[in-house]
Structures are given as C-alpha cells and as structure tokens.
Amino acid sequence: MSQGIIQAVRGLIVDVDFDDSVPGVYEILIADNQRxxxxxxxxxxxxxxxxxxxxxxxxxxxxxxxxxxSGKSIEIPVGNQLLGRVVDAIGRPIxxxxxxxxxxxxxxxxxxxxxxxxxxxxxxxxxxxxxxKVIDFFTPFVKGRKMGIIGGAGVGKxxxxxxxxxxxxxxxxxxxxxxxxxxxxxxGQELYDTLKEGDLLKDTCLFFGQMDQNPIQRMLVGxxxxxxxxxxxxxxxxDILFFVxxxxxxxxxxxxxxxxxxxxxxxxGYEPTIFSxxxxxxxxxxxxxxxxxxxxxxxxxxADDLSDPAVQMxxxxxxxxxxxxxxxxxxxxxxxxxxxxxxxxxxxxxxxxERHYLLSLQVQSxxxxxxxxxxxxxxxxxxxxxxxxxxDYAKAKKLIQFFSQHMSVMEQQNNAKGEYFSREDTLKGIxxxxx
Numbered sequence: 001m002s003q004g005i006i007q008a009v010r011g012l013i014v015d016v017d018f019d020d021s022v023p024g025v026y027e028i029l030i031a032d033n034q035r036x037x038x039x040x041x042x043x044x045x046x047x048x049x050x051x052x053x054x055x056x057x058x059x060x061x062x063x064x065x066x067x068x069x070s071g072k073s074i075e076i077p078v079g080n081q082l083l084g085r086v087v088d089a090i091g092r093p094i095x096x097x098x099x100x101x102x103x104x105x106x107x108x109x110x111x112x113x114x115x116x117x118x119x120x121x122x123x124x125x126x127x128x129x130x131x132x133k134v135i136d137f138f139t140p141f142v143k144g145r146k147m148g149i150i151g152g153a154g155v156g157k158x159x160x161x162x163x164x165x166x167x168x169x170x171x172x173x174x175x176x177x178x179x180x181x182x183x184x185x186x187x188g189q190e191l192y193d194t195l196k197e198g199d200l201l202k203d204t205c206l207f208f209g210q211m212d213q214n215p216i217q218r219m220l221v222g223x224x225x226x227x228x229x230x231x232x233x234x235x236x237x238x239d240i241l242f243f244v245x246x247x248x249x250x251x252x253x254x255x256x257x258x259x260x261x262x263x264x265x266x267x268x269g270y271e272p273t274i275f276s277x278x279x280x281x282x283x284x285x286x287x288x289x290x291x292x293x294x295x296x297x298x299x300x301x302x303a304d305d306l307s308d309p310a311v312q313m314x315x316x317x318x319x320x321x322x323x324x325x326x327x328x329x330x331x332x333x334x335x336x337x338x339x340x341x342x343x344x345x346x347x348x349x350x351x352x353x354e355r356h357y358l359l360s361l362q363v364q365s366x367x368x369x370x371x372x373x374x375x376x377x378x379x380x381x382x383x384x385x386x387x388x389x390x391x392d393y394a395k396a397k398k399l400i401q402f403f404s405q406h407m408s409v410m411e412q413q414n415n416a417k418g419e420y421f422s423r424e425d426t427l428k429g430i431x432x433x434x435x
Contacts, residue, residue, distance in 0.1 A: 002069035004050065006031070009061055011054075012216060013260055014039050016067055018048040023069040026111045031058075032066040039067060040216070053257065055090065057214040057288070075107040076224050078231040083175070086192060086206045089221035095192075108231055110223045114284040115234065119207060127353045128294065131167040132160075132422035134337045134403040137360065137430070139320035139344040140352050142169075143239065144287035146295045147344075148247075148315060151324030151336075152304040158187050160324070161245050161298050162194060167328065169200045172262050174239035175232055176200075179225035180208040182218045182249025194409050209253075215260075218253035226284045233291035240293045242285060248300040251277060251310045268309030274311065282317040296379065306341075320344035333404045339367045356423075359430055363399060366434065370396030388404045398433045 006020040016029065016039070023029060023041050029052060031037040039052035054061060055074075074089030076433065081102045086095035093100055113180060126143040129138055139147060151157050168235045169176045188208050195201045209221030222244060229240045237338070251274060258271030266272050285295045299314050304326060306312075315321055322342050329336035349357040373385065373393050382390060408418025422427075 001071065002029075004029070004048075004067050006061065006063055006065045006067060007049070009063060011260055012057060012214060012257075014052045014054055015060060016050045016052055018050065020047050020048075021069070023050055026073045028068055028073060028125045029067040030139075031061050033058075033060050035060055037061055040255075051261070053216045055216050055220075056104065057216075060212055073111050074224075075109050076227055077105050078108050078228050078235075079105045081105055082205045082228060082272045083203060084201045084205070086208060087224075089207070089209045089213070089217040089224055091224060106231075108227050110220065110227045112227070112230075113287060115230070115288055116120045124369055125346075127352070127423070128168060129423055130164055131375070131422070132163060132335070133405055133421050133426045133429075134335060134339075134342075135164070135322065136421070136423045137356075137403075137426050138337070138339065138342050138347065139322050140346050140356075141294075142319070142346050142351060143294050144292035145319040146282070146285060146297065146317060147320045147322070148318040149296070149298045149322045149324065150306065150311065150315065151299075152301045152326055155299040155324040155329045155336050156334060157300070157324060157328055158183065158245055159407060159410060160322075161243055161296060162191055163407045163418075164296055165191070165204075165241075165243050166194060166198060166200070166409050168241055169195070169204060170198060174203075174241055176204040176241045176243065177225050177229050177232075178204065178206045178243045178245070179222050180206065181222050181244060181246055182209065182211055182213075182253060183245050185210045185212060185428060187245075190409075215253040215256035218249060219257055222247075222250050222281050222285075223284075226281060229293050230284060233288065233293055237290045239291050242293050242295040244295065244297040246300050247278075247297045247314050248302075250259055250281065251314070266309070270310055274310065278313050278317065282314075319346055333400065334407065335405065337403065339400070339403070340364070340371065356427060359427060359434075362434055364432060366392055366399060369393070370400075395434055399430065402429055404434060 002018055002021040002023045004016040007017050008015040012245050025041055027041045029039040037058040038055050040055055041050045042053050043051050077100050081100050128141045128143055130141050131401055149160055176344055182377040188210055207221050209218040229242050232238045232240055254277045255271045263272055285293050299311055301311055302308055323338040324336045325338035347360055369392050406416040406419045411418050433435050
C-alpha cells in the first residue's frame with residue numbers, strides 16, 4: 001500500500017510525495033486526519049509526486065500530514081436501492097432518508113472506459129412520444145439517441161427538461177436518471193417536488209452537484225450518474241432515460257479545476273482538455289445489445305453566443321438540437337423554441353415517415369418565408385403583400401402560436417393546466433393550418 005507525505009496545499013490542489021510505491025491515476029488517497037479526507041490522484045509527476053484533488057474541500061488538511069493509498073478509485077453504490085433517492089457526486093444520500101443499504105448492493109468505479117458500441121438498434125429507430133408538440137414535430141425523440149436543449153439564461157431550458165422528464169417518466173418507459181450539474185439548488189428542489197407529487201420518484205434516481213458545491217464535485221457528478229445508467233443498461237438490460245442539466249456547467253467545472261492546476265487554456269479560453277472532457281461522458285451515453293441510454297442534455301449559452309467553443313463542442317455530439325431564443329421568449333411563447341435554428345438529423349422519412357417529413361418541409365418553408373416577410377411588412381404594411389404572401393404569412397403566424405403549449409410542471413405558477421399532445425394530434429393540427 002502506497003504511503004506519502006503532503007508537501008503543499010493550494011486550495012483544492014494537494015501535492016503528495018511518495019518514496020517508492022506510487023499510486024495510480026484516479027486512485028483515492030486517505031489523509032491521516034480525523035475526517036479521513038479523501039484525495040483523488042489527478043496526475044503523476046516526476047520524483048514520485050502525485051497532484052491530487054481535495055474532493056470534499058476539507059481544509060483540515062495540512063502540509064506534513066501522512067496519506068495512504070486505498071488501492072481503489074471513486075466507487076458509487078449501484079442497484080435498485082438507489083431508485084427514489086437523491087445522492088451527491090460520490091453516491092452519498094442527501095435526501096435525509098437514511099443510508100443506502102442492501103445485500104445485493106454493488107459498487108462501481110466511475111472512471112471505467114465506455115463499453116464498445118455495437119450500433120444497437122440501428123434499424124429500429126423507435127420514436128418515444130414526449131407530448132410536447134414542437135419537440136415531437138421538429139426533433140423526434142428516438143430511443144438510444146442524444147438530444148440537446150440550447151439557450152441562454154432564463155429562456156426555459158430547465159422547465160423544458162423538467163416537462164420532458166415528467167411526460168416521458170409518466171409513460172412508464174424504463175428508468176430515469178437525472179444529473180444536476182452546477183445548476184440552482186432551488187431548481188433541483190422543484191424537480192424533486194414535481195416528481196414526488198406525480199409519484200414518479202420510484203423509477204428515478206437524482207444526482208446533484210449544484211452551484212453550492214466545489215468544482216471537483218460538479219465535475220464528477222455527471223460521471224457518477226452515467227455509471228449508474230451503465231449498470232442498469234448492462235446488468236439489468238434496461239432502457240434508460242438520462243437527463244443532464246447542465247452540460248455547459250460540466251465543462252465549466254473542468255475549466256475551474258484546470259485553472260487551479262495552472263494549465264494553459266486553449267484558444268477559446270477553456271481548459272486544454274475540453275475535447276476529451278466532453279468525450280469522456282458523451283461516449284459512455286451509448287446503447288448496446290443489452291439496453292439503451294437515451295439522453296437529453298441542456299446546454300447553457302454564455303451571452304447568447306451559439307458560436308461559443310464549449311457549446312459547439314457539445315453540440316457536435318448530439319443527434320438533435322433544440323434552440324431556445326430570447327426574442328421568442330419575449331413574445332410570451334412557451335416553449336421559446338427558435339423554429340429555424342432547431343434541427344435534427346433524425347427528421348427523415350425513414351424514421352418519422354413520409355407524411356411527417358413532408359409536413360416538416362412545408363412548415364420550415366412557411367417559417368422561413370415569414371421571417372423574410374417581417375422586414376417588408378415593417379416598412380409597407382401587411383396589406384401591401386400579394387394575396388399568396390398574405391395567406392402564407394397568416395399560416396406561419398398560426399403555426400408559431402400552435403407550437404406554444406402550457407407545461408404541466410408550471411401549473412402552480414401560471415394557473416394553466418398542462419397540455420399533452422400525441423404525435424398524431426400534432427400532425428393533424430398542422431395539416432389543418434397549412435392545407
């Protein structure tokens with residue numbers, strides 16, 4: 001067993017020197033203090049020095065203190081006992097419901113590499129209905145794929161993911177896992193209350209590393225949640241719905257850790273390892289012959305800049321992107337989806353059928369025409385348009401309003417009953433407008 005001496009403490013970074021036996025990367029070291037503080041080996045340097053992360057931000061660690069290797073990495077409990085529970089980044093319960101126990105409770109290393117993807121279900125393309133018109137029409141929710149909800153602050157990303165979680169969980173399709181990465185504590189409490197009131201917690205596990213946590217915890221919580229998802233997929237052969245709010249905060253946490261490690265940032269101002277950081281979690285959100293992981297991820301856009309390097313990096317990993325717009329939100333339309341910027345590689349006749357695909361082309365054409373006519377109308381007025389243009393403009397306005405919808409998770413705030421629309425109802429409604 002390796003044993004070393006702490007040589008320096010720099011905030012959340014702890015330097016430990018070893019004589020002979022050096023620990024492995026990602027091994028947990030235990031400090032010889034009253035709290036038995038865990039340190040995670042982040043990298044190894046020359047002269048048997050380990051650069052470690054102070055996971056719990058425990059400031060009872062000091063220079064000259066002895067540390068011992070544990071021979072293992074961060075391991076979280078996995079099993080059915082976690083369903084209905086709320087845990088932190090390293091699997092500890094934070095819901096005041098007691099310890100997580102059970103004879104069949106196993107533990108898994110959160111740093112295991114992704115399982116080989118054998119393109120499970122490549123020809124099946126099973127569509128999961130969400131009940132949200134704009135999503136079911138523009139970005140069909142396909143089992144085993146990845147969908148992103150992109151937008152700036154306050155445009156409704158968290159509300160939309162809560163509604164998705166509410167609707168899809170209520171349909172009873174598999175298990176749901178939620179990773180709260182760097183978001184507001186209030187939002188996590190609201191999600192928990194919403195799921196509890198709808199009796200949906202029994203098939204759900206919530207992982208939280210929120211704004212009040214240090215960047216190490218926020219960096220690890222996503223990997224912990226993925227580890228449990230992989231367990232249910234591989235060991236129990238189940239289909240998993242995996243929700244992340246917010247993937248940008250995951251990158252931000254890595255960036256904060258990179259800064260305190262004195263790493264030179266990349267050209268975009270983020271950590272030099274941003275590509276591998278994103279791939280580490282995205283590659284594990286995959287499907288196998290045993291089961292599937294379908295993921296929905298929110299991505300915060302700093303300063304509403306969609307060209308931000310981190311946003312672009314995450315976006316490249318997704319099959320569908322829902323863009324939320326501040327200008328749409330200001331019109332009182334919810335969800336505030338930018339219909340032109342929203343796109344999906346899954347919107348094809350092979351997946352959604354010929355009828356849905358042709359309708360999508362017609363709708364996109366009308367919305368594009370609407371945007372081009374707005375400038376003209378602002379100058380000469382709508383009455384000066386040709387009869388055909390006025391008709392198309394009116395249809396586009398009806399379509400924009402049609403895609404607005406009351407959310408079930410917002411019933412208490414706006415006193416409006418939540419709406420659920422089947423995909424067939426959505427297609428029929430669109431046909432009535434454009435025909």
